[in-house]
Amino acid sequence: MSTEEAYVKKHIENKVATIEFFHPAHNSLPGNILAKLADTITEVGQNDEVLVIILKSGGNRTFCAGASFTELISINDEQTGEKFFMGFANVINAMRKCPKFIIGRVQGKTVGGGVGLASAMDYCMATKFAAIKLSELNIGIGPFVVGPAVERKLGVCGMSQIAIDADSFYSPEWAKQKGLYAQVYETTEELDEAIEEFAQNLCNYNPEAVKEMKQMFWRGTEDWDELLNERAKISGRLVLSEFTKKKLEKYQ
Template sequence: MTTTRQNGSLHTNIQDHIATIEFGHPASNSFPSELLERLAKELITVGNHADVAIIILKSEGKKAFCAGASFDELVAISNLKDGQQFFAGFANVLNAMRTCGKLIIGRVQGKTVGGGVGLIAACDYVLATENAAIKLSEFTIGIGPFVIEPAVTRKIGISGTSELTLDATNWKNAYWAKEKGLYAKVFETINELDKEVEILSEKLASYNPIALTEMKKALWKGTENWTDLLAERAAISGELVLSEFTKKALEKFKK
């Protein structure tokens, strides 16, 4: 079932020390600000849950994994404060994923655009289907993937981020993403994907939880400045979205 709620849906299920956080939105699992805020809070809450060893992050349905930020909200931005706040939504989620204290497995069933690629990059281990193509199309509307860039570059390197950002109109397939290190494994079907997610999460949940937490810290060493860095990046995007170029580009997309 996919949600029909305009502000999207967020559900957490905790079983056998595994927390599955599932988000959804009728517009290809895109994120309005309210849903991003809820996800950031939920990640921190679940990360502090004593009975949780591992987090699985997934989205609803069988099609897109995530279409990025809400297009309707993007179009409606009319001042710098609102612009910064809008882009800070993904910054807050990435920082929550980084600091929540629990390793995160990403389960990616389909295509992902923009901010959603940042979500994938901020997972600690990602399993995907061969339908899980990715695209950073921000240049086409006069902005750039500034907020998510540190997370993406951390995973796929400068050359991968450069290729993905500059080739803004084309999809990169799941095997490209695997080759670059964004995905650990790629499967032909969602059933195979879910089986592997289950096996991996059960294995991880059986390990020493203190070792898992310490490994999370080790993997994210060197990102301590992200709270300030991502806020600065949100400010850059907030300014760009008000530019004449972007306003005209968004008008074309609306039509």
């Protein structure tokens, strides 16, 4: 494993805030990184100097591997399980409530909770390497917390297809057809150029109009604070099941 340390960092330039997260285990997300990510999104969203947010991860070929298996393995009670899965809920809700448009940069494969993050972007751009998979069913749980965000983007049909077919990666082209990705590029360099140009163009819009449009796009999600909390309780219970414990033993 890489000796690099996990981080969440932000950079603000020309009214564009870039938030980047990283974890040496394929950008998996432990609780502390999820908490920092949610706090950073909320903080930047309240910054009047910022008009647009870009959300990205470090590294080349993996955008996000989803939940940290190391942390999942260590969960021994429902309260701890619920708290862990609330980490994903808090990030999605921070993105939902943020008054700025969030542009997603998905440079590589994304799994589980990572698909949830991509789905919660307001506009998501990717490379041809950015296949997606909802793998939760493989370990005896399901995409309960990220499900509402994924369903909002892919529809019930698309979400249920990848949730049930938990072994398969679905291509970036499939994800684009379903509405998850707005554009798919050949290289990361092309992706970065397109995102930079797009973000700068968005800075020319009226921030008040953007705020109102964001609320319009997310209409119908006002109950997500409660809904995602209930979903986190389901995941927190299932992660303690004998089935899941046996599955997770393989990763120790």
